[in-house]
Amino acid sequence: MKLHLSVLVGIGLLGRLSAAAYRLQDDYGKGDSFFDKFDFFTEPDPTSGFVNYIDRSVARRAGIIRSQGDTTYLGVDNRNIANSTGRQSVRLTSYQEYNHGLVILDLAHMPGSVCGTWPAFWMVGTVPPTAGEIDIIEGVNEGPNNEVTLHTNDDGCSVQRSGFSGRIATENCYIYSTGSAGSGGCGIVDSEANSYGDGFNAAGGGVFATEWTSDFIRVWRFSSSNVPNDIRAENPDPSRWGTPVARFSGSCDIDSQFQNLHIVFDVTFCGSWAGSAWSQSNKCAPLARTCVDYVRSTPAAFSESYWGINSLKVYQQD
Template structure:
């Protein structure tokens, strides 16, 4: 048997020599962006205090828009006291599905670190969790650092090495013993400019998620540190250094991750933001998460995505 050090060296060499990528799919900006997505309008599966609206309702209500600089705006109702199932918001699912690739999102703004909010940018397969879920950007309430997570069926766990963030949980199985329900395997970013208000104060930035048959990894680049090969449209992760998150270990990636669709959403309270309300630093605002979200529409002025570009690349 060869030493683990030797095998680790081979893995590192394979990553360092990974091929450059060529463009597979480029999402248009402005209102045309939404032509490549469907609007989810069913009940929130995470039990959020939210009403997901259709395209016409979102556009007439100002929840989606084309900004003057050509970027794409995705937000929530920040005018009205909420009623019914909750505050109006948008959840988008791409019409296209992808298997492996490099997903690069350039954001001018993401939902800020605001009590009651739970935004996410992620990918998901059919028959959840059997075809996996990859959470690229996610957080709740006053969170400052991005939470990157995989959710899978049984038999997938990751190593605590090869990334700059900090491991929160190592078993990707949604019902893993000894972990909270649906915790998955999680890595928290080391950067306080990777999520929410800190991200916006720093001028935004770029997220890149690389998915291969051997590993899944996520990179975060603040606005002033985006690699030139990304801006030139010829991305090559081999020159990007240590990723924010590396999901690799005792896990056959291809058996746990099938074709994925891209999702943007903003929900409120629910299974995560609501369940940690009492420990989130938000309890001084209202006794419950739902109560705060319902009655304070102007609190969500910063709860929006502003997308400069979204591109998907395939290995060349």
């Protein structure tokens, strides 16, 4: 059967449109241009961490933020005994807010598996968690595995038990679910040892890609040697990436639960998760009586507690 030339051209055009479903909206750049796109949060830590979040000028003078070769460096104070307000760190919140999108973070380094630390890369509404929260990278202390978590302000969201390679840690996304003490959420743990901290860094870094639509929220992680060519070419096509590490879909009305989210980087210390888990850690508990004691008195322990960012890009569907 012969096809008319115009039909063949149309089929080819559809193929190209399908492969180019996402267009670049925001490229956060490097160095000063990167920091221009973020607000530096300097209020007390909402998670009760032993941390002193400092502003841009103080962080630059202290060397806590800087360009480091082709990467953007976000670190913590690893030189000084901390005072009573906590160890100096930064918490960056994007000025831009998002509703849906494909967020692709290329990391040369993430904060290592260090006792006392609680690093995160996440998205959240202006007054968390009233507009929802998506935790893309998160862990505490010496933990080897990344946990992807959603937090909702309304009940009725839970994890569907299929369509992802990770393992379910918690099913109910409601932040005030029974017994959660206001820290509830639905979590999926990446089972690979190179998904977080020291293991991720030893593998040479990699890419986290988060797709947020009306139907689902999905997260992939790629090692630096296995990043899809379409991501490198700024023409990302999630349909080609295989099974995600995490997928949240099913009973949840995503559009009503997640709105106007900002991108956040931070490293805090101790607090309601890392601090409460201190005594249960066979590695951390012998180091000091409390998490705060250790974080206050051992600055050199935190030399690996930094983000080394190759790029951060956000795409939207055409």
